[in-house]
Amino acid sequence: MDLKNLASLTFFYPEIILSCTILLLIVLDLLVRSQRALAVLALVGCVASLVATLDLYSAQQGWLFHRMIILDGFSLFFKVFALAATILTIWMSLGSNEIRQIHQGEYYTLLLTCALGMFFMASSSNLLTAYLSLELVSLTSYVLTGFLPHNRRSSEAALKYLIYGGVASGTMIYGMSWIFGMTGSLDYAAIHQVLAQGQVNKVALYMALVFIMAGFGYKIVFVPFHMWSPDVYQGAPTPFTAFLSVASNAAGIAIMIRFFFPAVSSMVPAGDWAVVSGVEWPHVVLFVSMITMTLGNLCALNQKNLKRMLAYSGIAHAGYMLMGLAVLNNDGLKAILFYVVVYLIMNLGAFLVVVMIANVTGNEEIETYRGLAWRGAVIPATCLAVFLFSLTGLPPFAGFIGKFFLFAAVLKQGGAFVLLAVVAIINSVISLYYYAKVVKTMFLDFPEPTDAAVSVAPNNFTLLIPLTVLTIVLGIYFYPLAQYTSESLRFFVK
Amino acid sequence: MEHVLSYMTFIPLAGAVVVLLLPGKSHNLIRWVAAVFTAPPLIMAMWLFANFDPAKTGFQFREEVAWIPAYNIKYFVGIDGLSISMVLLTALLCFLCIFASWGIDKAVKGYFALFLLLDTGMMGVFVALDFFLFYIFWELMLLPMYFLIGIWGGPRREYAAIKFFLYTLFGSVLMLLALLALYFNSEPHTFDMTVMIAQANKYGTQPLPFWPFDQLGWGFQHLVWMALFIGFAIKIPAFPFHTWLPDAHVEAPTAISVILAGVLLKMGTYGILRINYPMLPVATADLAYWFLGALGAWNIIYGALCAMAQTDLKKLVAYSSVSHMGYVMLGMASFTTQGINGAVLQMFNHGTITGMLFLLVGVVYDRAHHRDIDGFGGLAAIMPVYTGVTALAFFASMGLPGLSGFISEVLVLLGTWQKFPVLTILGASGVILTAGYLLWTIQRIYLGPPNEKYKMLPEINGREMFTLVPLGAIVILVGVYPSLVLDLLRTSLDGINQVVVPHLHL
Secondary structure (H helix, E strand, O other): EEHHHHHHHHHHHHHHHHHEEEEEEEHHHHHOOOOOHHHHHHHHHOOOHHHHHHEEEEEEEOOOOOOEEEEHHHHHHOOOOOOHHHHHHHHHHHHHHHOOOOOOHHHHHHHHHHHHHHHHHHHHHHHHHHHHHHHHHHHHHHEEEEOOOOOHHHHHHHHHHHHHHHHHHHHHHHHHHHHHHHOOEEEHHHHHHHHOOOOHHHHHHHHHHHHHHHHHHHHHHHHHHOOOHHHHHOOOOOOHHHHHHHHHHHHHHHHHHHHHHHHHHEEOOEEEEEEEOOOOOHHHEEEHHHHHHHHHHHHHHOEEEEEHHHHHHHHHHHHHHHHHOOEEEHHHHHHHHHHHHHHHHHHHHHHHHHHHHHHHHOEEEHHOOOOOOOOOOOOHHHHHHHHHHHHHHHOOHHHHHHHHHHHHHHHOOOOOOEEEEEEHHHHHHHHHHHHHHHHHHHHHOOOOOOOOOOOOHHHHHHHHHHHHHHHHHHHHOHHHHHHHHHHHHHOOOO | OHHHHHHHHHHHHHHHHHHOOOOOOHHHHHHHHHHHHHHHHHHHHHHHHHHOOOOOOOEEEEEEEEEHHOOOEEEEEEOOOHHHHHHHHHHHHHHHEEEEEHOOOOOHHHHHHHHHHHHHHHHHHEEEEHHHHHHHHHHHHHHHHHHHHHHHHHOOOOHHHHHHHHHHHHHHHHHHHHHHHHHHOOOOOEEEEEHHHOOOOOOOOOOOOOOOOOHHHHHHHHEEEEHHHHHHHHHOOOOOOHHHHHHHHHHOHHHHHHHHHHHHHOOOOHHHHHHHHHHHHHHHHHHHHHHEEEEEEHHHHHHHHHHHOOHHHHHHHHHHHHHHHHHHHHHOOOOOOHHHHHHHHHHHHHHHHHHHHHHHHHHHHHHHHHEEHHHHHHHHHHHHHHHHHHHHHHHHHHHOOOOOOHHHHHHHHHHOOOOOOOHHHHHHHHHHHHHHHHHHHHHHHHOOOOHHOOOOOOOOOOHHHHHHHHHHHHHHHEEEEEOOHHHHHHHHHHHHHHHHHHOOOO
């Protein structure tokens, strides 16, 4: 199916609903005083868009708008994912004191715009849409990062983010221009056709792919494009940090898979992939993956601020996810999709506890968590422990199953990839140290007389408890999710 | 009683949930509820003991349910002669340790909930026959253990807890890789241990990349064997992976030390016998025969010498565990009927004897609030009953004839003498060292003129006797009539041994 503009609109309802909600939010922001009503409107818009997205599962796959964007199982998966992350973030923002102090109309407008950008990132089938959607997500993220007024950290983080983002996307578009020069097209399918003939200059293609990786890598947060992340995580309003850590990362993964698999690799019958023109870009990913997870984990060891620690842990997790790309098989991709979902649940959960505690204590230093379990906050402390152990990859939590699939994909490939698996498991052990350090602070350390009791508002439990239960349930019965992710791995290629 | 093993595994978990729902202030209620939920597994274990058919090969009381069919993962449990001894031990020690934990008064609810969770994890490891399930249970034990040592432990509890956690996790992630490697090399892909054992010869010795041992004919099997072995060796704990043990033991509360020494250490040797031996027979024949025996002998002597140098009574008992687990490795490495049977009997005996020793250390620590061996003196005059029970446990530990430790050590040495006399002599000399440090300890703590400071120490009480008497009875009973346990083991262990023996290069 290859639809023209008007015909495409039938399959474009999720985006239309989201756009209308955004416009409505801008207008109502001027008229309505209740900030809560705006949040509810944003929530309703997202849910409506989610319903429309789910409805598209029955539609035929194909290109929309003259092959600018693509509709297939893979893009729908990431649309559902982006909406889920947005809904959870709005929910989390409702219970955050930090957000209560800022102008919420604009906050929710930008958040939804960011989600809209992620829609296009996941469904781009043209270098132009890829670049534009990535920029849409980036620009809204810069603003949201600096959203806390009169907060130096927040402003500094936004500026840093902007500069790094500018450099990375500049590099990326330079790489894209090389691809255009070599293939004469921006369309993924056309690019693939030319590359598959194998007549392009290998060195030039290699360079172009590495340049493009810079742009994607800065969204996924892999080394060496990770420097912005600790500052941004620490400076941004916490609910947005949570959103950034899961959704932005996932959208980066989506756009990278979209470009590096259907466009510059060939599907071989066994359900696996092969590089085209003999350009072994997976070697780069393999190398980057090892460096990223190791650096992320080592830097996380000594962090004093929980948000900053979670930033480094996020870098490490990006490294784990890259393993699934490096092995160049469908099992790896399925493992990534599974991991992305699990990571959403456990990482958002961890940030939710950060929000709850910061509501009371006003900061995110690990020190303030001392003896938390003995200071009247045993439920949030226990939930945070569950999320952190899940992030470590311990059974019976969902994080274990996520890692299990990634390791399985790597070991299935065998050969030199065993080395990658060994590096990854050593990293898992390292990561236990800093995750357990937080747990130690909460449970093993006893409060000192100066530590006040922490009475958390129970309204956040409506989100916290389901996330915790889900983390445990998906660790024991993960089959439906695994099934869903493997069915989502359907690319439309002509 | 069709699902007896599942009940044994999950009743404590249900207990943990119930405990969590109780009001946190009513300590005694929580303690009794915990006791009530550990009693059924013990009763069922006795029922198993009565109904287990020792002559049958293969697994009994099997339950098999598809869990995640797409990956061929099953909920599959069952027991054979090797596991039933461990299941009995676990059920008994968990029940007794609830009573040994009576004195815990900090966050009682959390303690007993975690303890019951730990119980489920341990029971699960011994009954699981699906490798994936086995791994889940294996890891499930880590979390409660970390908190139990870390919250309710001694002064250096934080250090000990994280050290235990990191060591064991390192071992278990290696096991995870080995597990996946075995999965992808089985056809059709399966985690079912019985299938993996049946097709053990499919795991070849093909060469590997970056692998320096091709000339020796070592390949895939050997690499997987080593990964699994490191995972298990950390639990045993075999030299040089033993350093977490003295720390964990010393800091852990009494009941947790009992569980650590009595059950957790056995998982290392259990894993090697359950997984390494029958699944990777070629590698076992190449690697275990000399290497494991030498490591065992070294453990015996090294542990005994370390124990001799200790001034902390609990640390002494901890190092004696290192030493005694050496006999298990030594016996396993001999691949003779006596050696392997002796090894598993030693696992059982060590569980009961060391359990007693740690309980006894706890008794005196609760009264004197220190464990310095040189700080007592003449306790025999002050606490005669206590001293009597201690003497029984010490004599059993040093292998006095008539008590259970003797039987297993003699079987191990008989078995190994046929294969490697030098190691046997070294191992046997460990008996002398053991007698040395234990008798010396008895002399320092119990004999001599009574220490004025401790004149007022109360005699051992009824609750403490209640935890010690069953273990003492088993020690004497097995010492006099070892067939009670040995008959359970023989068929299964011979089966495991027969898989490896054809591959030995003798």
